[in-house]
Amino acid sequence: MKRYMLSLLIGASLFFTNVSSQVAAQNGPLRIEITDGVIEPLPFAVPDFVPASGEAAQVGRDIARVIASDLTGTGLFRELPSSAYISQVRDFAAPVQYADWKAINAQALITGSVSVSGGQVTVQFRVYDVFSDAELGNGLQFSGSASGWRRMAHKVADAVYARITGEGGYFDSRVVFVSESGPKDNRLKRLAIMDYDGANVQYLTDSASIVLAPRFSPSGDRVLYTSYESGSPRIYVLDIGQVQRRVLQQQEGTMSFAPRFAPNGKTVVFSIEKGGNTDIYAMDIASGQTSQLTNAPSIETAPSFSPDGSQIVFESDRSGGQQIYIMPAGGGEARRISFGQGRYGTPVWSPRGDMIAFTKQNQGRFYIGVMRTDGSEERLLTASFLDEGPTWAPNGRVIMFARETQGAQGRSSLYSVDITGRNLKPVPTPDGASDPDWSPLQN
Amino acid sequence: MQTGAKISGAVHVGLILVVLFAGSFESDPLPFEMASATVVSAEEYAALVSGEKQPEVSETPEAPAEAEQPAAAPEEPPAEPEPEPEVAEAEPEPEPEPTPAPEVAPAPVEPQVRPQPDKPDVVEAPVEQPEETAAPKAERIAPEIVETPPPDAKPDEVKQAEVVPDEGAATPQEPKEETAPKEATDRIEPEQKPNLALAPQQSVRPSVRPTRPAPVETAAAPEARETPEPKPVEKPVEKPAEKPKPVQEAKTEPKPEPKPEAKPVDTSSAVNDALAEALGGEKSASPAPSGPPLTSGEKDALRIAVQRCWNVGSLSSEALKTTVVVNVTMSQDGRPDTGTIRMVSSSGGTGGSAQQAFEAARRAIIRCGASGFDLPADKYAQWREIEMTFNPERMRIR
Incomplete structure (x- = not known):
């Protein structure tokens, strides 16, 4: 009896391995072609840039507003209002909570920090492809006079625009x-x-x-x-x-x-x-x-x-x-x-x-x-x-x-x-x- | 030993086969046996007995028709359709009170609905009607069913006899049949047509069917036409056809999926060929064993689902000239494994633009796949790995 059972088990295992091998053998990728898409503004979020000090807070807000205005003005992007944010960015170095931004369909996220010292403004920023859980490119830093903060905001917007669209921006002009x-x-x-x-x-x-x-x-x-x-x-x-x-x-x-x-x-x-x-x-x-x-x-x-x-x-x-x-x-x-x-x-x-x-x-x-x-x-x-x-x-x-x-x-x-x-x-x-x-x- | 092993192996294989396929075999023979046994014994006796009086029946239907016109069908309706038709009738009655149609309707409706499967045999219908009219004659049959209360049971017994051929149920099942079939019909009607407008239509249909036998009699037809006119005639015909459908649909909601598979058999075979070609000749011989490939409809559904999220609005004109091929591995729940999304190749445009084109494609896959693409789970092997070509040619600014 044991032998019979053994032979049965062997036969069954052979049967299933054969099936599974056939499945594996047939596993070429399914191929489809996408030819029609949609043309609509890409939703993005740009929270106020995190100030390194209290005096930089206003600059951080202003820079974020100029960036948002630049990107929205192209007609290619749509800003999500801050009232929709689920999580706030209070630490530029902290990891991004992608799920919170996915939840509001923010496809791009721009975070930054700004510091002011001695009439000089330094801006750091990062761009994230939210749904890919990844950063787009590396972080960048700009420095300039405090009076030229708008230019720095335009430069950030240019970099964001270039990274997402693949062509140069035109904001710092x-x-x-x-x-x-x-x-x-x-x-x-x-x-x-x-x-x-x-x-x-x-x-x-x-x-x-x-x-x-x-x-x-x-x-x-x-x-x-x-x-x-x-x-x-x-x-x-x-x-x-x-x-x-x-x-x-x-x-x-x-x-x-x-x-x-x-x-x-x-x-x-x-x-x-x-x-x-x-x-x-x-x-x-x-x-x-x-x-x-x-x-x-x-x-x-x-x-x-x-x-x-x-x-x-x-x-x-x-x-x-x-x-x-x-x-x-x-x-x-x-x-x-x-x-x-x-x-x-x-x-x-x-x-x-x-x-x-x-x-x-x-x-x-x-x-x-x-x-x-x-x-x-x-x-x-x-x-x-x-x-x-x-x-x-x-x-x-x-x-x-x-x-x-x-x-x-x-x-x-x-x-x-x-x-x-x-x-x-x-x-x-x-x-x-x-x-x-x-x-x-x-x- | 070897012979013993062979024998035991053969027996085991046979047992396995029996286990695998026994279910389908067992179910069939049962109904067949039941049907043959019951039909021969119970009905024929009644039919033979009543058959002699069938000629009388042809005359009798005329009588009820006439009686109905003056709205004098008191005897028949109370006796026959007390429980079942009353519900359907109760609704139409308040609305079309003046019309005698509701009264006419109930009486013929029930018997007709049940014989519907017998429609092909139009001749038989009149045969059944006489049974109803012959309700007093049913007393002769009563001795068989005597157990149930004699007055009320009469109509029920007649109904049972009609149902029997369909299900092949044995005569002892009589009490069960009364409740079961009645409930089924009642439920079907309210589900599909709960509105008031539908209720009168239902009442109409009994009138229509009497009209069918009516052409033979010629008396009932004109009468029915006068009250409900052509509309009811058409509607009742459609309704009986529709009613069985909803019942099936409700029960077999998941089934519609296999149906499309069966339909596009041609295309699936074409897809098979295409897949075989695409995969190369090496393993093309083994596409079938793992199950059928995705139908063109299923592939279209996937394509449309991805297109919905493929936003090229933010792409540069260079990126819009770039076709990218993206490979993604899917999890069994229909969601893309985002870590596996990679660009297989790109053509057109510049190298830099390919990255943006790929990122837009990746966003499309991830965003619209977040809740899982609608892919047939039983064909997971077919779509575990997907290669999508994003060709923006038609989206390009011209």
């Missing part, structure tokens, strides 16, 4: 623009500069003369602009830090305008109107040597370099209507890239190099749009009575422009929009504003 006040028929204009979010406005010129089209240098330390100070439009270079300016060399009897730096920061391209004809020229700032890039009886203006400095995009009416063309940086044959209905102008090459933003006018309305550098995939992002003057954020994801309302009391103000066409929103300025130019990220 500035915008130069023309501040406008007074009625339309007697408008006073002066140059102003501010943080990208409208904070820290400073005026660079007075309102004595009309100023136009300020443009940052690639390093963000200088601004080119056009002024009627001498009675006719001339181009000036302004050093922002020292608020010193000088006029570019100019031929007598000509008008020069629409200047823009080359990516190397040493060359300027601009338009010269001479004898009723306008063409594009380039000038070496140091030597003042000028070369003509276009030579046509039509109007060529609004030049903008590609990021690599090899090409220039500009507008021309050589075909009858105003259209967008691209030519080599040294001049030469230009190819037209805009073919839609209406007129195209003020092209600006994206800092990423893949797109060109423009102003389009068609049937009495103005549009801000983008297209690929070959003219394909044209996409209009805005439409209104008057939208013009697009400028790119440093990461090439957002465009700022000026929008003017209709009528004698019409007022010009700044707006920003994502290149997807989403997240259109006004940029706060103390007065009217036009002609914005977005700086690169600050160092």
Whole structure:
């Protein structure tokens, strides 16, 4: 009997091992393909930064608020209110209670500490991918003057943005623009500069003369602009830090305008109107040597370099209507890239190099749009009575422009929009504003 | 010894087989035997006895129909449906008081509901009706069931005879059958149609069935049509069909799962092939033994569940050009083991963007898997390891 039982047991065990081996043998991974997702703001939490001392408490709160504002302002993130927090962060070094943050669906968590000593502010922060129970990247630390705490907050937000999205941020940047006040028929204009979010406005010129089209240098330390100070439009270079300016060399009897730096920061391209004809020229700032890039009886203006400095995009009416063309940086044959209905102008090459933003006018309305550098995939992002003057954020994801309302009391103000066409929103300025130019990220 | 061992082994195997399959075999023979035995003995006697009077029956139904029209069916309703139909009737009665329909309804409803399985044999229905009308004649049968009270039991006995063929229950089970079948019918009706609007419909259906035999008689049909009109005619037909369904559904709620499996057999086989190809030729020969692969519906459910949490809104345009393949090991409760989520490969975009694309994919798996994906537990071997390809091509900004 024992043998029978034994044989039975052996047979049974063989049977089951056979089955289990078959199961194991068949265990290839199940494969599925995900092609549809959702596009919605990513929920995040940024508790007040933990102060190292009592005097740092307010700074810790302010920094957290600026970070939240930066991220929320992109339209890509959504802040969870502190009232929803289950656990509080009172120790920057303490382990994160992931479960508490998962419970409120905080997908990203930003914690930090701030200390103030001797007029210096030091900020440390960490970013967590809550649902992965892991930190995104390593902690970072910034130090600066107490008055520059907003910049440190912007830098933290830039780092968070980059770690989550995979592309650079644009928060630690500035915008130069023309501040406008007074009625339309007697408008006073002066140059102003501010943080990208409208904070820290400073005026660079007075309102004595009309100023136009300020443009940052690639390093963000200088601004080119056009002024009627001498009675006719001339181009000036302004050093922002020292608020010193000088006029570019100019031929007598000509008008020069629409200047823009080359990516190397040493060359300027601009338009010269001479004898009723306008063409594009380039000038070496140091030597003042000028070369003509276009030579046509039509109007060529609004030049903008590609990021690599090899090409220039500009507008021309050589075909009858105003259209967008691209030519080599040294001049030469230009190819037209805009073919839609209406007129195209003020092209600006994206800092990423893949797109060109423009102003389009068609049937009495103005549009801000983008297209690929070959003219394909044209996409209009805005439409209104008057939208013009697009400028790119440093990461090439957002465009700022000026929008003017209709009528004698019409007022010009700044707006920003994502290149997807989403997240259109006004940029706060103390007065009217036009002609914005977005700086690169600050160092 | 060897022969003894072989014999014992064979016997044991046989015993195992018997143990494994005995349950299904045993259940079948029992009902068959019961059915054959009872049907032959009890009913035929009654049928033979009443069969002689069937011609009379054809005339009798006309009589009750006429009696019903003037709403003069006092004798039949009280005698037959005292307990069962009263509930259904009580509801409709207050609403359509003027209409004689409720009165008509109760009498035919009960007998008809029970013979429903006999529907194919329309001819038989009239045969049964005479039994009811022949309730006084049932006294002849009474001697068999004498035990129960003679007046009230008469209708019950008739019902039992009808039920018997269905379940094959023995005659001694008569008292049990009375309660059991009645309760079942009562429960079914309120579950599906508790509302007032449904109650009148139920009362209508008895009128309809009399209409079926009516075409033969031609007298009852026009009458029934006058009161309830076409609606009741259609509804009662649908109701009997629907009623049995809910009963099954309620009982077999878990069963719907196996059903989809059976349906997409074709696709599952296709999936099998695809899996075999994907796995390579080495072990492709052994996909079946561990159970069927996930059906396309089950895979779609998983795909949709992950998509719900795959948020690409915060991804850079470079990351949106990056397709990542992510491998995850699942626990048996349908939750992903977050520690096992890894990027198998990526294509398109840049190296840096692949990390963000992977993180978005990981968040999707973890977030929507936190409460467990709805995966068939019996196919765990099939989805213990999952390889998901996140292709953002359709989500890319154009």
